[in-house]
Amino acid sequence: MEFLIEAIDLRKRYGEVIALDGASLRVRRGVTALVGPNGAGKTTLIEGVLGLRRLDGGRVYLFGEEVRGELSSRIAKRIGVVLEGFSLMDTLTVVENLELAARLAGLRPSLRQILNALDKVGAKELARRLYGKLSTGQRRRVDIASALLGEPELLILDEPEAGLDPGARVELVALFEGLARGDGVSVLFSTHDLSIASRAWEAAVIVRGRVVEQGPPLEIARKYGGTWRVRARFSDGGEKVVEVGDLRDLPRVLEGLADAVFINVESPDMFNAFRKLAGYV
Ligand SMILES: Nc1ncnc2c1ncn2[C@@H]1O[C@H](COP(=O)(O)OP(=O)(O)OP(=O)(O)O)[C@@H](O)[C@H]1O
Ligand SMILES: [Mg+2]
Numbered sequence: 001m002e003f004l005i006e007a008i009d010l011r012k013r014y015g016e017v018i019a020l021d022g023a024s025l026r027v028r029r030g031v032t033a034l035v036g037p038n039g040a041g042k043t044t045l046i047e048g049v050l051g052l053r054r055l056d057g058g059r060v061y062l063f064g065e066e067v068r069g070e071l072s073s074r075i076a077k078r079i080g081v082v083l084e085g086f087s088l089m090d091t092l093t094v095v096e097n098l099e100l101a102a103r104l105a106g107l108r109p110s111l112r113q114i115l116n117a118l119d120k121v122g123a124k125e126l127a128r129r130l131y132g133k134l135s136t137g138q139r140r141r142v143d144i145a146s147a148l149l150g151e152p153e154l155l156i157l158d159e160p161e162a163g164l165d166p167g168a169r170v171e172l173v174a175l176f177e178g179l180a181r182g183d184g185v186s187v188l189f190s191t192h193d194l195s196i197a198s199r200a201w202e203a204a205v206i207v208r209g210r211v212v213e214q215g216p217p218l219e220i221a222r223k224y225g226g227t228w229r230v231r232a233r234f235s236d237g238g239e240k241v242v243e244v245g246d247l248r249d250l251p252r253v254l255e256g257l258a259d260a261v262f263i264n265v266e267s268p269d270m271f272n273a274f275r276k277l278a279g280y281v
Helices: 042-048 094-104 113-120 136-148 166-182 217-224 248-256 272-275
Strands: 005-014 016-027 029-037 057-062 065-067 077-080 152-159 187-190 202-208 210-215 228-233 241-246 262-266
Touching: 005 042, 005 094, 016 042, 016 057, 029 042, 029 166, 042 057, 057 152, 077 136, 077 272, 094 113, 094 136, 113 202, 113 248, 136 152, 166 187, 166 241, 202 217, 202 272, 210 217, 228 248, 241 248
Parallel strands: 016 210, 029 187, 029 202, 077 152, 152 187
Antiparallel strands: 005 016, 005 057, 057 065, 202 210, 228 241, 228 262
């Protein structure tokens, strides 16, 4: 099975609004970011794939099997989900929350399994704390632990970075990376934060209801994010900018600028790529 999720030509209208306009997405093992601006269709796509929103058209395959509408419990069991605006109960402790969430999902994990899920997200020491008194970043880790209780192969999160500071966002992607590498749990997350999308193994860029590009972030950056550019300044105040089309030419270019007093090398970047793909430039 090459793809955990294969969504082909998904369509969804809400009255006049076209939310999905032939969106296709392929999710491999690893960490995949679905990145797009507000209103691009991320939540509709994710919830459509999960059978939580009725789609007007298209086909969805999960783990190689075609699904229509509500997921069978056999497939649902293989997926852990944290949707947009998800929250556990403020007045319960973390462990009580996870016990409740598990029971609602038809699971009966032991305390050891609950602590193990918390451990995977680096939140074991929060076990006895009240959920409502945790910081946003701590709550997000506990939310993710609740989605791991059923030991899924695939974790799907809709905008998990909301409310997190830049450092906590980077830690969140590191957590996904750890889950994918260490625990064999693949992750699909939606985001409009390019800095965390660019840390995923693959990024799918969604704009106005269509996935306009998908691939490793560096490849997307190379394709759309401009060239390598060397900016050199000289002691007489002069400046020179050299565009480098092929990275292999960079050493030769730098050699030619040996008498510069300051050199800055700019790489093609995801921000430029995204701006171009989203039609901002
Ligand atoms: N239940 C709904 N009823 C009517 N229109 C909707 C509904 N849900 C979404 N839409 C519209 O569909 C489009 C796509 O919305 P969606 O929530 O999927 O985008 P998104 O990429 O998740 O945005 P955000 O980044 O703001 O969460 C938007 O124009 C939105 O207004
Ligand atoms: Mg959304």
